Amino acid sequence: MARRIRNIYYYLSPSELTYFFESLVGGGYGKIYVGNTINPQNLMEALQKFDTERVQILSQMESDANKERKKDVRTDLGIVNAICSKLGKELAKSLIGSKAGHEYKPFNANKKYNNEN
DSSP: OHHHHHHHSTTSOHHHHHHHHHHHHTTTTOOOEETTEEOHHHHHHHHHHHHHHHHHHHHHHHHHHHHHHHHHHHHHHHHHHHHHHHHHHHHHHHHHOTTTTTTOOOOOTTSOOOOOO
16 A cells, blocks of 8 residues: 555655644544555545645645746836836936936927027
8 A cells, every 4th residue: 555655656655644644543534444444445535535635735836936926027027117217318318418307308400509609
């Protein structure tokens, strides 16, 4: 029985198996005894049910973690965009003058200038 469990559920950690057997003994997965002996079929069905519950919980945890990562990425992008905007204004001010980014008017090539001194 132990070999079969080890071969099929090789990915379960010792702590997960301990939790399963404690839940099993506590009645969390129905009856495992037939008379005075453990029924291997009931034990394997209970382990299969535990594994299904485990997969659902791990999937939910992964989904929650992905949502948090996406939220963090959006926050990071907002911060990066704000920094880029501020740097762009500061760079324009230093290259063009103090009015850049606020009241700066673009150069009009059609306007005639008098360069007479």
